[in-house]
Amino acid sequence: MNYLLAVDSSITGPDSVSVPLVAEFAQAWSDAAPDRTVVSRDLTANPVPHLTTSGQHYAEAMRRPHEIVDDAQTALQRELIDEVAGAAAVVIGAPMYNWSIPSTLKAWLDHLHVLGMTTSDESAPGPLHGIPVVVVSPRGLSYDNTVPELAGDYTVPAIEKILGGSMGMDVTSVVADYTLADRLPPLAEHADAAALSRAAASARLRELAAEL
Ligand SMILES: Cc1cc2nc3c(=O)[nH]c(=O)nc-3n(C[C@H](O)[C@H](O)[C@H](O)COP(=O)(O)O)c2cc1C
Incomplete structure (x- = not known):
């Protein structure tokens, strides 16, 4: 099956910015060829549990004796990894919550990132190596980690480090800034910037959907 895995982690319901952007990407991707389908994983409706053992x-071959992983934990981890490994591409809605990754998304990433199993480099490519991933990250304010006064995004860099740096996936990130301009009065002056940023994110996602 030629599928896009579409992952959502927003908790904002009808206010969500990431959910419609992920859906827009998924629609454009699946419309681009007749045999394409979308598999959805909503981590808010169906959260995966936290890891409970460093095992x-x-x-398996790297575990210490006290690191006991039971059959159900192994089966879930296998299912989550296989779901990504089988995808032609992945899109992830990754809103910034408290400058960081939504905890549900973090739990999913924790299951995927297994040393000696899904880690990857050019000499020993892992099972997820090279799979394209588009990260869609809206945030209430605006951040630029290259400028000290505007730094503070611990969402996108962490995801890029895990999926790209460690697991060898081909990550592209798209952000939408000032999404709280219509909610927080001090941000109202950024309403135009918010609209422009969202439109740019939407356009970039359509471009990427056509490329992947
Ligand atoms: C729990 C929570 C924490 C948030 N923390 C931040 C933050 O640290 N910085 C920020 O710029 N926006 C923050 N926001 C605003 C969200 O990033 C913004 O509303 C974004 O559009 C959420 O995307 P979503 O609606 O798709 O979930 C927070 C929102 C929530 C609900």
């Missing part, structure tokens, strides 16, 4: 972070 889940290491391939």
Whole structure:
């Protein structure tokens, strides 16, 4: 099956910015060829549990005796990894919550990132190596980590580090800034910037959907 895995992690319901952007990407991607389908994973409606043993972070052969992973934990981890490994591409809605990754999304990433199993480099490519991932990250304010006064995005860099740096996936990130301009009065002056940023994110996602 030629599928896009579409992952959502927003908790903002009808106010969500990431959910419609992920849906827009998914629609454009699946419309681009007749045999394409979309598999959705909503981590808010169906959260995966937290890891409960460091054994889940290491391939079986690397575990210490006290790191016992039970059959259900192994089966879930296998299912989540296989779902990504089988995808032609992945899109992830990754809103900024408290400058960081939504905890549900973090739990999903924790299951995927297994040393000795899904880690990757050019000499020993892992099972997720090279799979394209588009990260869609709206945030209430605006951030630019290259400028000290505007730094503070611990969402996108962490995801890029895990999926791209460690697992060898081909990550492209798209952000939408000032999404709280219509909610927080001090941000009202950024309403135009917010609209422009969202439109740019939408356009970039359509471009990427046509490329992937
Ligand atoms: C729990 C929570 C924490 C948030 N923390 C931040 C933050 O640290 N910085 C920020 O710029 N916006 C923050 N926001 C605003 C969200 O990033 C913004 O509303 C974004 O559009 C959320 O995307 P979503 O609606 O798709 O979930 C927070 C929102 C929530 C609900």
